[in-house]
Each structure stands twice: as structure tokens, then as C-alpha cells.
Amino acid sequence: MTNIDIVFTNAKLPDGSVRDIGVTAGRIAVIAPADTIASKAKDKVDLAGALVVPGFVEGHIHLDTSFYGDKWISHRPCTDGFDVRERVAFQHQNMAIAAPMDQRARNQLDLCIANGSTAMRSHVMVDGSVGLKSLETVMKVREEYRDLIDIQLVAFPQSGILKSRGTAELMDEAISIGADVVGGLDPASFDRDLKAHLDVVFGIAERRGVDVDIHLHDAGALGVFTIEDICARTRALGMEGRVAVSHAYGLGDIPPDAAKRAAEMLAAAGVSIMTNAPGAHNFPPVALLRSAGVTVFSGSDNIRDSWWPYGDGDMLSRAMLIGYRSGFYTDDELRIAFDVVTAAGAKALRLEGYGLQLGAKADFVTLAAEHVPEAVVAVPKSRSVYKSGVLVARDRSVVRSPEESKRFGQR
Numbered sequence: 001m002t003n004i005d006i007v008f009t010n011a012k013l014p015d016g017s018v019r020d021i022g023v024t025a026g027r028i029a030v031i032a033p034a035d036t037i038a039s040k041a042k043d044k045v046d047l048a049g050a051l052v053v054p055g056f057v058e059g060h061i062h063l064d065t066s067f068y069g070d071k072w073i074s075h076r077p078c079t080d081g082f083d084v085r086e087r088v089a090f091q092h093q094n095m096a097i098a099a100p101m102d103q104r105a106r107n108q109l110d111l112c113i114a115n116g117s118t119a120m121r122s123h124v125m126v127d128g129s130v131g132l133k134s135l136e137t138v139m140k141v142r143e144e145y146r147d148l149i150d151i152q153l154v155a156f157p158q159s160g161i162l163k164s165r166g167t168a169e170l171m172d173e174a175i176s177i178g179a180d181v182v183g184g185l186d187p188a189s190f191d192r193d194l195k196a197h198l199d200v201v202f203g204i205a206e207r208r209g210v211d212v213d214i215h216l217h218d219a220g221a222l223g224v225f226t227i228e229d230i231c232a233r234t235r236a237l238g239m240e241g242r243v244a245v246s247h248a249y250g251l252g253d254i255p256p257d258a259a260k261r262a263a264e265m266l267a268a269a270g271v272s273i274m275t276n277a278p279g280a281h282n283f284p285p286v287a288l289l290r291s292a293g294v295t296v297f298s299g300s301d302n303i304r305d306s307w308w309p310y311g312d313g314d315m316l317s318r319a320m321l322i323g324y325r326s327g328f329y330t331d332d333e334l335r336i337a338f339d340v341v342t343a344a345g346a347k348a349l350r351l352e353g354y355g356l357q358l359g360a361k362a363d364f365v366t367l368a369a370e371h372v373p374e375a376v377v378a379v380p381k382s383r384s385v386y387k388s389g390v391l392v393a394r395d396r397s398v399v400r401s402p403e404e405s406k407r408f409g410q411r
Contacts, residue, residue, distance in 0.1 A: 006389055007041035010034055011052040013356060014372050018049065023362040026388030031358065047366055051375060053338075054355050055118025055363035055385070056315035057345025060213075060246050060274045060299025061108070062156075063122040063141070064134045065091060068304045068311070069107030070099040075309050084186055084217055088158055091305070101134060105141045108303060111313035113149050114393045116385050118363040119351055120149055121213065121299070123156035123183055126174045128164035139178050148392050148400075152349060154213050156183040161200050162191040168200045175208045184214035188226055195229075202233050211242040211350070213274075216250070219282075223250020224262055231269035240270030244297075244348055248273050251289070252282030259285055263292035272348040276301045276318065277325045278308075286326050290336060297345040298322060315341040316367075317379050334373040362389035 004022040011021050020037050022030030030037055038044050067073050078086045098104065112120060125134045135153065142151045155174035161167045161184070171182060182204045187197030205212045212234075216226055227245060234243045251259055251273070263285075266273065272295040275283045289296050298318050303311030316338075322328075323337035346354035353361040366384045369375035385393035392399055 004029055004037065004041040006043040006045065007038045008052075008386075008389075009038050009044060009046050010049050011047045011366075012049050013052060016371065021052070021356075021362070021364075023389035026362055026390075027353065028356070028358055028360050028362050031356070050366040050384075051369045051371065052356065052364050052366055053372065053375070054342050054346075055365055055387070056116045056341050057297065057349060057351070057354075058112050058117040058120040058299050058313075058315055059297040059341075059345040059348060060276065060301050061112070061120060061122050062124070062302055062305065063105040063108055063138050064101055064124045065305045066104055066108045066303045066311075067098055068104065068111060068313075070104055073098070073304075084190055091158070101137045102141050105138055106144075108313065109141070109145055109149065110398045111303070112300070112315075113145075113385065114396045114398050115312070115314040115316070116365040116383055116393070117313070117315055118149055118361075118365075118385065118387055119151075119346070119349065119354070121152040121154060121181070121349055123154040123213070123215070124179070125158040126155040126170050126179070127157050127159040127167045128170070129159055132170060132174060132177065135174050135177070135179060147390075148387055148398070150351070152180040153178070154181040154183040155179040156215070157185055160185060160191045161197050162193055168204075171200070172204050172208070175204060175210055179210075181211045181213050182208070184212070186215065186217055188222055189218050194226060198229060198233060202237060202239075205239065205242075206237055211244075212239070213244040213246055215246050216248050219250050220253040221250070223248060224254060224258070227251070227262060227271075228265065231265050231271050234269045234271055241350070243270070244272040244274055246274040246299075247278075247281075247301075248275070248284050249281045251284040256285075256288070259288055260292065263289045263294055267293035270295075272297060274299060274348070275322070277322045279310075280308075283325070286322060286340065287328075287333070287336065295344050295348050296340055297348040298340050299345075314379070316375060319376050320379050323376055331371075331373040334376045338372050338376050361387075363387050 006023050008021040018034045020032050124138050155171045157167050184201040188194040191197045273284050277283050300311050319337040319341045367375050368380040368382045
């Protein structure tokens with residue numbers, strides 16, 4: 001048998017079985033019947049029958065713009081309904097009086113890690129107004145947290161590409177210095193030029209060999225029209241499985257037969273959809289999309305920032321919200337909501353070594369629940385979070401050092 005660094009005994013897996021999980025060099029080396037391999041490890045942790053699930057995937061967040069942990073900034077409504085340009089203007093004003101970005105990013109990361117996220121995709125502003133400063137700041141914080149959470153960064157043109165001079169060149173440079181994904185924002189309604197906007201986004205993706213994640217708030221027919229173009233470009237460039245559309249509110253505005261056609265188009269192009277089931281908007285029909293084969297994943301999106309004051313950084317809570325708003329009641333439906341914040345997120349982000357399986361990273365969360373459906377509806381707050389087999393959070397507090405882990409009886 002492979003030499004084992006640590007064994008987690010009495011782990012209840014999502015299928016209901018109780019197993020021992022052996023970890024070597026941060027990866028799952030053995031999954032065996034309970035009480036069969038503990039003697040072969042250097043160290044042992046008894047999970048006492050807690051439900052063990054893969055680490056949550058925070059698939060869409062903004063580390064640079066959250067005010068979580070900072071002073072309260074009251075929400076400012078748009079002049080008339082929801083206007084992306086006006087919200088962006090409010091954001092610039094609020095950022096000027098906020099605490100230092102690195103401090104706010106750490107606050108938000110601590111929140112997400114403590115709630116069980118072991119992987120994350122964060123969009124970071126890259127445009128003519130901020131240049132690469134925000135990205136460089138968040139990249140430094142990412143390095144600080146490399147042992148606690150895996151972070152992908154998206155070069156995000158919050159002020160548009162065409163409307164913000166020099167943004168196209170800055171986005172290309174952002175990839176060269178460490179951003180992982182190229183982003184976009186409402187090509188037709190914000191920049192008023194769908195083709196030119198997507199030419200830049202997909203041009204960088206093709207040239208740099210990176211994935212794409214485009215914010216799309218546009219409703220109804222305009223949103224669906226934009227999705228059609230994104231799907232066509234994805235297939236033309238052979239980028240199936242490497243493109244995501246975030247929000248895609250328009251998919252929730254159209255009749256079921258039109259949504260079904262759109263779902264089939266998305267599945268054929270391998271384009272993923274991110275939804276956080278926001279309260280003020282229609283949102284993509286999760287069950288319909290999944291039944292067509294579309295990968296649907298989720299994220300907190302904004303946490304206490306200029307867009308809304310909500311957000312708790314808990315992807316299990318997000319699964320509950322998605323299930324609630326989708327009318328999910330059966331156990332199978334609740335498992336769908338859970339999959340959206342775990343395996344589907346890992347697929348959309350193309351995470352290597354994800355899941356409770358041999359060879360995967362030992363990134364998992366323990367929950368006080370009998371099974372996954374109960375976890376989704378109960379959202380138990382008592383939980384432990386492990387990254388590469390090392391305790392990194394317990395009961396909503398981040399564990400930052402081996403010494404702290406030892407106080408919990410862990411490595």
C-alpha cells in the first residue's frame with residue numbers, strides 16, 4: 001500500500017457509505033472501508049461520521065470591489081431601474097473612499113474560505129480608469145493565500161472595452177502578467193458594438209490560449225442574440241468547454257420553447273452559464289439548461305459592494321437560494337443545486353484534481369448533516385475545511401498556521 005501521510009477516519013461520503021480517506025502529498029491516495037488503514041498512516045483525524053463533501057467552488061466573485069469588513073456604505077439606487085453604466089459610476093465613487101484594496105480582498109477571502117470554498121474565480125477591473133493596479137494588488141494577495149485556496153483571476157473590463165481608451169491593450173497585458181481568463185461586459189448595450197467587443201475578447205483568448213468569461217446583464221432578445229454570437233465564435237475557434245457567460249439574465253426572460261432552443265445551442269457549443277440567482281432579476285432556468293447538457297455553475301458575485309448590500313460568501317447558502325428560487329423540492333433536485341456549487345463549478349473552471357476520488361486534491365469540507373439534500377436546506381454552519389489534507393478553517397474561522405491546526409488536534 002502507498003505510504004500515507006494522514007488518514008481521515010469515519011468519513012460519511014455523499015453516497016452514504018462510511019470510509020477512511022488516506023492522503024499522501026496533499027492528494028487522496030486511498031479510500032477504504034472504515035477502520036482499515038488508520039494504522040498505516042503517520043497521522044490520523046477522526047471525522048466522527050460527519051458528512052464529507054468536495055470543497056465548494058466560488059465561481060464568480062469580485063475581490064477588488066467588495067466592502068466586506070470595511071465601513072458600511074449605504075446602497076445607492078439607480079435613477080431609473082437597473083442601469084449598468086450608472087452602477088459602474090457609483091462603484092468608482094465608492095472605491096475612492098474605501099479601505100485599501102488588499103485589506104478588503106483579504107477580508108472577503110477569509111469569509112469564503114471559512115465557509116468552505118477551496119477554489120475561486122474572481123473578476124478584477126482592468127480598464128483605462130485603473131490600468132493594471134487592481135490586478136497587481138489582487139495578484140499579490142492571491143500569492144499570500146496560495147496554500148488556502150486556488151484562485152483564477154479574470155481581466156474584467158468593468159468600464160467597457162471600446163468606451164475606455166486603452167482597455168483592449170491593458171487586457172492583453174493583464175494576461176501576460178498573470179491573469180488567467182479574459183472577460184467581457186455587455187458587448188451590445190454597454191459598448192454598443194457586439195462584434196468589435198467580442199473581437200477583442202476572443203482575439204486575446206485565441207492569441208494567449210486562455211478561457212473566456214463574459215458578464216451579460218442584457219435582458220430578453222438582446223441577451224439571447226449576444227449568446228448566439230458567443231456560441232458561434234466558441235465553436236469556430238474550437239473553444240468548447242472554455243467559455244462561460246455570467247448572469248445571462250435574458251435566458252430567464254424568454255418562453256420555455258425559446259429557452260430550450262438556447263439551451264441546446266449552449267450545450268452544443270460547450271458554453272457554461274453562471275448564475276447566482278439574484279433576487280431582483282429573472283435568472284437562467286437551471287433545470288432546463290442542465291437537462292439539455294449545459295454546465296451551470298454559481299458564485300456569490302458581489303458581496304456588500306456598490307451593486308447590492310447582500311452576500312455571505314457561503315456557497316452552500318447559495319445552493320439553498322438557487323434551489324429555493326428554482327422550486328427544487330425533491331432530493332434529486334436538491335442534489336442538482338449542490339452540484340451547481342461543487343462539481344459543475346469545477347467543470348466550468350476546468351479545475352484539475354477535483355472531487356472525492358483517488359488522485360484528486362484532498363480539498364473537502366465536513367458538515368453536520370446526514371446527507372447532501374439535508375445540507376442544502378439546513379445550511380449547517382458548523383464545518384471544517386481542508387485544503388490538500390490540511391485544516392484551513394473551522395467553525396467560520398480561518399486557520400493560518402500549523403500551530404493553529406494543532407490546537408484543533410489536526411496537522
